[in-house]
């Protein structure tokens with residue numbers, strides 16, 4: 001056989017061989033149902049996209065709502081119809097999202113809950129920092145800062161989301177031991193800056209002495225600070241938040257420019273989520289409940 005004929009003979013086989021190798025990696029379609037659009041979630045999504053590149057065969061499909069529970073239920077229903085291979089979901093509110101998430105799980109779609117929980121154990125795995133523990137840490141920090149005495153305002157995350165209720169339960173478990181720390185105003189500010197601004201304006205109007213504002217995320221803490229600043233009262237009040245995002249407009253920047261007194265790291269953990277998903281998909285051992293770390297960030 002001439003050299004040319006040999007090539008003509010070999011090339012198609014080499015091509016078929018390469019094609020066969022390529023097809024060996026199964027592609028898994030992973031549906032991601034996000035409950036909000038903000039910097040914290042954008043960071044999580046970017047981390048997931050990057051980490052997925054290191055795990056061949058993962059196709060990520062994002063569906064995102066703007067804090068709208070009914071729309072999120074529809075997104076999950078459509079993921080079930082599309083027969084995705086795994087669902088990652090951060091449930092906006094626990095109770096109304098529990099049935100549709102249980103439905104996905106019953107349909108043999110592995111479910112990985114991130115950041116927020118549902119009201120049932122019908123899920124495959126959960127991953128987030130311990131919100132109850134963060135609440136306790138905030139409580140201890142405040143008790144120390146105020147030396148056991150002062151008037152505080154609480155701006156809570158969306159009622160019905162487990163991160164909000166757990167942060168508050170953890171916080172109260174500590175702060176209730178300090179009878180001279182008095183909550184003079186508290187409101188649901190739905191995790192949003194503009195809602196926090198509205199509520200803070202009301203708190204300032206009602207109370208002529210406020211020593212500290214604890215907002216359950218940095219966005220709400222910054223909103224509260226800005227309103228107090230406009231009223232000329234920001235210097236009399238400590239502002240505390242949660243998330244500690246790096247970068248522009250993040251909580252760390254607000255610590256550096258002294259708008260916030262302290263913030264607590266609430267990791268986005270997108271890389272860890274995909275590593276966990278990979279274990280689930282490939283039947284490797286994993287834990288059902290996975291806790292990410294937290295820490296306080298302040299001037300020190």
Ligand code: FRU
Nearest residue numbers: 036040115163191217243266
């Ligand atoms: C982002 C966010 C964070 C907060 C978390 C709580 O959407 O609002 O700021 O820490 O959700 O679930």
